Amino acid sequence: MLRTGGTRAGRWLPAAGALACALALAVVPARTDGALAAAGRCGDPAVRPWCDTALSADRRAGLLLAELTDDEKIALLASDDPLGGPLGGFFDWAHADTNNGIERLGVPPLYMADGPAGVRQGEATALPAPIALAATFDRRAAHLYGTTVGWEARHRGNDVIFGPTVDVLRTPLNGRTFEGFGEDPYLSARLGASWIEGAQGQGVMASVKHLAVYAQETDRLELSMSVDPRTLREIYLPPFEAAVTEGGAATVMCGFGKLNGRWACHDGGVLNGILRAEWGFDGMVMSDHTAVRDTAEAANGGLDMELPVGLRYNAFMLKAARAQNKVTQATIDGHTRNVLRTMFEFGVFDRPAYPNDLARVDRTASETAARTIAENGVTLLKNDGVLPLGAPKKIALIGRAAKESQSGFGSAKVVPFASVSAQEGLARRAGAGVSITYRDGDDRAAAADAARGADVAVVFVTDSQGEFFDKSCLTLRCGEPLRGDQDGLISAVAAANRNTIVVLQTGGPVLTPWADDVAAVVESWYPGQEGGDALARVLYGDVDPGGRLPVTFPAEEAHAPAAGNPAQYPGVNKTVAFSEGVMVGYRHYDAKNIAPKYPFGHGLSYTTFRYSGLKVGPKEVQVTVTNTGSRTGVAVPQMYLGLPSPGVDVPQPPKQLKGFTKVTLRPGQSTTVAFPLTERDLSYWNVEAKRWKVADGCYTVMVGASSRDVAQRGSFGQCR
Incomplete structure (x- = not known):
């Protein structure tokens, strides 16, 4: 495996050997240098002066810009692979988005992939969900996470990875809760910046998303969000600011919906004003898929590249806008220059294309990283002394989630190389002398009988989260209706065995009405492909549960932020009022003196x-x-x-x-x-x-x- 230098994170786990293996992922230069130029795709500097690596990225972009035709300039402002969006993620060869470059002038293609939870391009390492990473409360874990994603993205032939998602969680009903870093802007900012440093250390550009406010899936394409300036600055913008000023993000993705009357990808006050003028961002701004509504407004508002194809950013529409004096040539040139400068800055011109070569992905290191992060995100919510497990001779495993690998769906859905279920992990750790009985939980009486005859019963329950849909409530039945009454299943098992452990495999907070009746509650989130081994090591005490809650678990549905107020959520006439101001997440509970079931930051140790x-x-x-x-x-x-x-x-x-x-x-x-x-x-x-x-x-x-x-x-x- 290629090793070209770089720094390594410090020791942060008792399992130092496992971490060292994970950190063996290569670190490569993010920026261009002379040594790379000879093997690059740009060409001879004597013929093409913009290929001279001694010049600044901006100077090189200016020289190249002067040689481009108007059509070529516009061609660089949109992805031009109509199959990439719908097929990217399902096939090894299909990137999420592609810009094919300008061959005659040595402008290389730009290949992009989804990646908040791992590379979504055929099979990849399915890392724990980002909410599990947030539960680690560890910048080094975030750096390792980004490094793993960047390494695999690079060896899938990608130049850009869409991630991380740093949207601050406003309501636990959000369908993409699992994809972000929780309800606190400070935590999201620190972890997001470290994630980006790790990914870009692998020579892949990170695209942090979704600027500026993205708070729900309900009506997300049309939603108008009313957010006061203080709340915007103190709650929703800090993670993006840190991504740029601390993490050095190469690209920023604008999202759907309107912020105070302006579509996110048209919002010059945010994109030109805050992002570029205040924070000093000099990378490129990309749109979420189909988020652009108007050619001139997007161009004047600060958007550089439209994804997945040029529906608004194409030669016909941009030339028409220019002819009607809605957009100036200088504006078009500025966007093209931003794209070129970013590509020069990150060495895309000055190196060979990354090969899409699965054999070059070091699965051992990635698997170790996935397990290590999962272990450190497992959060022990309650423990009456049943954990860590001693030497039980009979264990009852209850619930279909014990045999399945849980994950969210949408652009953060990763198809794993392989996965270890909780049943497999516990069986391997327990050894041959332990009898493990499995029941899927569909027959509640059979589950209770299995629990009654065991030394300890472990019930696995889950929810279903993902892009496009919010949850209708916080109970397990609402979260995963196809699994039936999981709350009732837990109660039945707990009545049969006082040593009942509940393992939540959820993307965010759920209600736990049975918590007082069980001996232990463990939140393992969506733990990724190595989750079974990670959970087994935590339950047996091989490692201490390292997780702490990045989100608040309410005691009742009515206690949750925005609950019972349709104007706040889900909105009235597709308009949402952020009238809670800065009282988001645990701030909401503190300000209203509401006692949560499990507070932000909570997590027990052994x-x-x-x-x-x-x-x-x-x-x-x-x-x-x-x-x-x-x-x-x-x-x-x-x-x-x-x-x-x-x-x-x-x-x-x-x-x-x-x-x-x-x-x-x-x-x-x-x-x-x-x-x-x-x-x-x-x-x-x-x-x-x-x-x-x-x-x-x-x-x-x-x-x-x-x-x-x-x-x-x-x-x-x-x-x-």
């Missing part, structure tokens, strides 16, 4: 930890974490800030996540962790001044194991 020695200041917060138990375990210290309110018209959430880390500690071991604070962390968006501003007053610091488990408190600023 050991215990103590937090002490808090030191606070405007530049840094420190706390000491000590393992007070008898096992090596994983702690996830979380730091929240309560900002002072500058006025009654600017309410502040009681707390906001502003720092997190992940540490593995042996029994009795202590470590001091530091959370740096920036001026931005202390700021709110001042609508009148149109800038970030630090408010005067007292800042409350809260550090602990979750948003509701605060072990240490302090303050700084103007406090009385």
